[in-house]
Amino acid sequence: MKKDIQIPKVQDVYVAVVNEYNEVYKTNDWNAYIINDKESDLEMVIIVTSGYSEDKKTATFRKKIDVLPKKSYAKIELIPEELFSLNNTFKVSFFEGNQMFDKTYLFRKNTINLKALQNIPLMNSKGVLVK
Template identity: 40%
Template sequence: MKKDIDFQPVTGVKLAIVKERNNTDWNVYILNLNLIELKTVMITSKGYGILEGEKRLTSTLRHIIEELGPQSFAKIEPIDPGVFSLTNEFWVSYYILDQIFDKKFIFTPGSFDPTNFQKIPELGLEGILHS
């Protein structure tokens, strides 16, 4: 059962939502800043909130990355700016050696304010970084 699993705090793993160099496409990336690889990285994503006065819930997307090397990154999925007015949730689980790690990354609608954008050196792109 989940209550019997010893979840350690997540460190060195971040998510970024960035605008690509073509200035039209947006993508979600996972960054592994650790000095050890992550194995069996499982990611679920969904959006939810109120849009145009109605409660909205996007489809839940699931992704798996078998291995994410030390100090590397991987593209998870494209993201449509139309969902920036919703709360976007990414649940990330992965293994380091035999230990499982688990974290929920939440980007609120306010996250997408251009004043929150920053240069993300690992990607060479600008966007929102969540740790």
């Protein structure tokens, strides 16, 4: 039965961790975003995040976005720097039209850092991107 389920490949949807200045607290924070670079809206977006290593595991965080419009992005969560020494996963599921899509984005340990910053699509920011 499982072999009969077809889940197509996700394209033009990314997860980025962006280094941003926080006006309220006057600090530089790292925030995770989901980016929809498609020409269509994403519906019922479910994001499940967690961090892990050989001997540590974080709590699981869940976020639901009813609609992520085409060519837009939404904030997922603030990520404390102490979690960068862990592998951080973002499991993303969504509907585009009547089709379900699913993909796991992985930020390997120590890959989120200031030296790895690059331009992020649709955002006027620099960060670390996983496609």
